[in-house]
Amino acid sequence: MPIDKTFNRRQLLKTTAAVGAAGAFVASTPSILRAAEPDKPSEIIVRAWGGPWVEALKNGVSDRFTAETGIRVIHDLTEDNEIQPKVWAAVAQGRTPPIHINWDTTTNATKSALRGVCEDLSDLSNIAGTTDLAKPVGVEGYPIVNTYGYVYVLAYRPSAFPDGPPKSYHDLLDPKFKGRLAFYNDGIGFHFPAQVAGGGSLDGIPDAMDPAWEFITKMKAQNPLLGEDPDFVTWFQNGEIDAACTISTNALGAKKNGVDIAWTVPDEGAKFDTDGLWIPKGHSEGDLYWSKAYINSALTKESQQIWLDGLGLPGVVPGLTPPPGMAGDPAYPTKPEDFERLIRISGQVQVENESEWFSKFKTIMQG
Amino acid sequence: MNRPRSQQIVYWSLVILTLLTLSAPTFVVLGASFTSGNIIQFPPDGFSLKWYAAIIGEQNLRDAFGRSLIVATICVLVSLPTGTLAGIALSKFRIRGANAIQIYLLLPFTIPLIGSGIGLMLAFGDAGILGNLWPIGIATAVINLPFMIWAVSSSAVGLDPDLELAAQSCGAGPVQTFFSVTLPAVAPGVITGSLLMFILSLNEFLVSLLLVDARIVTLPVQIYNSIRSIITPDLAAVSVVFIVVAMLAIAALDKLVGLEIFLKSK
């Protein structure tokens, strides 16, 4: 029995898509006319990252949604990449997916969109009020709505850099940082600055990335640690590392826990990426309608403000007030010139080449 | 029996080394749970019970724990008869192709848990039974089954075939012989095995992760997911609650059957 039965199920998917479009039509009509609102589910399940992430989502979006609609929101804290095979299998097997809404990295979500497991969200009324950032690159329509951006900064412990912040990734090749550096275990966020640091150009992505691999090989000699989001916080807290290429939110988290930490965008630039929300196919009409309503409410200015204050990240609705201390921060880009030093590569190029970059990085680091 | 001093020294130093290795993380977790700070550290930063207060207030955790107990109970109900019969069969009889059967029955250990999890998710998904707790109980029973079989077959060494013959020559049928002679002889193994199965099922997270959804999440999955974000002392407190429950279970077992039962093969 093949795992992948999507082809046999195209017909079914078409049907659900039609039902979904009908639901969306209702969603976009003014609320006084909502006599035809489909039945409310008693609860919807939103996948979220734990700790400060889910806390921020709850305050900014979920609690407000519950207050407005009376629908309880359950947060499923399974990791985004661990929920993916579960959702894919459910759609392929024609089962109801385990979650209503996936809060996902845009790259990961793009894979699901290409595979055709995402509901189209083009008809959400609040998309009209969003910036370009909300639109996913490299896919048709809105299978995903991006909800904010983030930067893979170079976070560092100021006490380890008495002469001021590191200006370049080359500064980290100093022997005194041997064993004191950390990267993501798939190298994500570091591939592109490494391409620049190795003397290559961003146009060389994805076809001419030898400069990146050469620079990463040099970095390997420094014996860096490799981990995921929680590891960085732990390592900074426990004094295991002096510098790391990580999402600014992690650095902010460590800072809130009293760790002396700062961050910068080095000369090579820093990868900018987005996270988004999407709905897997296979839900009933009512569930889909109210899941869309949830995402729509996440795009209101009020929800974005509270949610993103918690994360310290720039949203997709114009006119948000930066969280305390983040105005003008390189990790809080808002104006075009802020983006000049940031590297943004299309989601499609990323998903098509990611596994190759990943295995190259692993081969170098694990060798 | 008097033992030479050199043997005493060698053995005891190894035993103490083992004891330290076994217990060190337990003590650290125990200590860290009483911290008044916000991060796990040892020695703890001050003393407070706030993390215990935090987890007691968590309806989610209590529900998850209740579900874990159900899963572990189902696991024992499934694996106890299955593993007991297999354990007795493997130790009592000469079986053709025994080695092949052994390799087959060790599959739960040779298949990486992620493989088992994905495979069971697809199989259970096609069968339309996901979303219930009992498939998780069955899954944890399968992936730990070798422990149950082992526990029974190791205690069956002491099973004396003459006793069974004696029972039958006194007129007992095969069913009565099994329940009155065979089963009591392997009882220590059955108890050890069941307890192990219960504990392992109660703590299983990797396969369960793929079989639960947010409505039926079990405690270890909840803990695993929380650890993936940021590790806070409430997880240490949860572990300590686990340890306390374990102590009570062990004390109960000691009262009921005596802990020595784990050390007997007859």
Add this chain to the structure above:
Amino acid sequence: MQRSPSSYPLMWRVMDALEAAFAAIWPKGGGKYTPYLMLTPAIVLVGTLVVGLLYIGDSSLRTLDKSTFQFSEFWTLENYVRAFSEPFIFTVVWRSLMGAVIVTIVTLMLAFPYAYVMVRTPNAFLRKFLLIALFLPFFIGQVVRAYGWLIILGNQGIVNDVLGLVGVEPLRLLFNYPAVLFGLVQYMLPFAVLMLAPALTAIPEEIEAAAGSLGASWVETMTHVVLPMAKPGLIGAGLVVLTLSLTDFAMPAILGGGTQDFIANAIYDQFFRTSDQGFGATLALLLIALGSMLVGVVFAVFGAGTLALDGSQK
């Protein structure tokens, strides 16, 4: 057993009914099938995993199309070719295999004296203490336990604090191969001791005394008397430790600092990170084949230990 007289007939009736039912479905002379019948439930139960393996096997024969993230409609051996040609996979397989062997040896060397002292001590309190120390770690999951080690062995951890008192610079004790192996040994110890203890109990203490009185030193008694007699237990424990550490995922992930992946971690990456279920499935099947072959070799060389006390041992 004390029964009230009135319950006797009921008990008898139940027993008679059971015996009659058994005789009805079980033909006379069917005794030679008894062991197979007893094995059937276990074989069926493990069969659920085999059904899962069929799905995995199917996936392993399909490649991922990265422009649609669908798997190929046709079967191909491409994933297997890739598995055997990527040097990274070889590195990881070799690391897991060596790790599993080292962990097995070290665990048995530590578990044996522990089990021995626990079984032989005349002090009931000490015996209980050793048993409880064995059971408690089970209740803190593997992940939390690994986290405990991060605190103990970290740069600012307890061990380095103590070393600092005597003027030693902080040592990097974590995030390397030995740290992963150490974590695995700690995880496996309770399993190994619990499996060894019954085997040691079965060895009469008088035999050791006899060997001693005939002039054997304790080392000679151990190597020539106790170890050979404990062989079934050692093999059973060894197999469990070997297979479980070969397929372990959490310890390399947490204590390895991301640079000490075992095969299970590589499989995890394919399933969950690069979404390539096909290649992940291939690696999983190769790992199962490797593990089963190891088990087969152990059976062939040492016999099946406590896991197969088949009639031949009587």
